[in-house]
Amino acid sequence: MIGLGRWLKTTALCLALTLSFQSFAQNEQSYSIGDKVEPFSLPNAYGQMINAFDNDSKGYIIVFTNQQCSYVNLYESRIQALDTKYREMGYPLIAIEAEIESFELSTSALPDYIKKNAITYDYLIDMDNSISKSFQVQSSPQALILVRTTDGLRLIYSGSIDNNSRRPASVTRKYIEEAMDDILANRTLRQPQTKSIGCHITY
Template identity: 35%
Template sequence: MKTVKIAALVLLVSIVSAFTLVKSDLGGYQIGDVATDFSLQNVDTKKVSLSDFKDAKGFIVVFTCNHCPYAKAYEERIMALDKKYKKLGYPVVAINPNNPAVQPDDSFEMMQKRAKEKGYTFPYLFDEGQKIYPQYGATKTPHVYILEKTKAGNVVRYIGAIDDNYSDEAAVKTKYVENAVDALLKNQDVPVKTTKAIGCSIKA
């Protein structure tokens, strides 16, 4: 009987691990997955985790960087998102996923400089060793993950672009991120859950 139990356990473990493997092969989170927390160094040299934000209702996690023209084009809009939504419970948490050995403009020192020059009001974290972005499945900068804090953890509710026009903010028709957070704040379903945008591939 005991061996049967052990055999069943082994089977269960192998099934579960097989699923985990399949999941990572698909490249990161899908809508509804629970996102991992992390402890990454902020530009003020302090470590930041999602669990530090006791009062947050969720997060606007943005994989972004210094060098990418698309990230630069969206920089002001990312700052505006934090200004608007931090007080409503959805702060921006920015993460630079790039390896500075490949992209020197994205070094920690350059991040500190950029954050100071522009007066970032949100943490700008360094994914040292490039370990967190593959778990999320980010492929480019900027790449947004909106998480909702639930009892089960931080659930992924939106993945994709900030809006539908990187080059001209005045010509934007759909603000994907704002629409998603607005819906979550009203306990509604996110209208558009995934979008795609051109971006700079992450330099690992």
Template identity: 30%
Template structure:
């Protein structure tokens, strides 16, 4: 390959990396109060965090249909909801990929996925990507645990679900599970962040 061909390709890849880093670094940090949002669920209804008055917080999962890593963690997200929704920390899943770049993540595909996997939690379409940008989500999956304080929600954990992508049973650091368990016990979160590993969110205009 000629040198003049390599340079534009390198510049293009660098631009993608810089944009992903910017979105990841500009979002909420642990301790921040988040802004509520309203997004369309797969059932056609609009959902916001304020809808549930009896929750203690939320497990917010930025995920998608198509990423192999998101698929590997899908059953664990379902399990987190089963474990913690009855205790006041339900899951809210959000899909932010641009459907033009990733047709398998279209709203119709989301509806089919939620139905086939019997999701017992909202699966919301962040079509404008404004919510992902506000949170600083960069990967699928990318997890945020938020704790309710009065009528506000503060970030208590950001990052990965656990430390073993391939095998849930082999994970010896279950970051989200531990964080929520500690919050329910009235304790500080001992590991408030861990690097999220997964596919990069497919941003519009990239």
């Protein structure tokens, strides 16, 4: 099986012409699997601007979420479990609140939401949905995995967390964990993209 590093290099070469014409402005980006992801900053639940990738992590698990979404509520414990499991391996989780009603509402409600759910990961707010759009997020929750390479972070997974939102005990495919198993074993991802199921995001 082709190694992950070789696959990323091959994908990067194939996408070189496309990447050369992309704007560096956040709201003009449109990422696909294999693309290099540019740094961005967003406010957190306490109104502080945070550089999303300001450490030396091997990569990140990003979950686009919305505290008002019933599907997100079903995944709260599973999202926290992903951060607990993979943070110590160098892949911390970042939640990004998408399709917010207002920044003031989010920053007033989110601190209590974070405390209530014992959230340990960074929780950022995509005020104008520019980041959500750049990753072509269709619903919440939708998960991404970014891996750090020699030339920066690259998007290598986008889609669902697993295949059963309502019944955790009936899950037969844990897409994020499968992808992380492949990454940690330096294998090409068996399924780099899945369809996200949840609350539809309207742009």
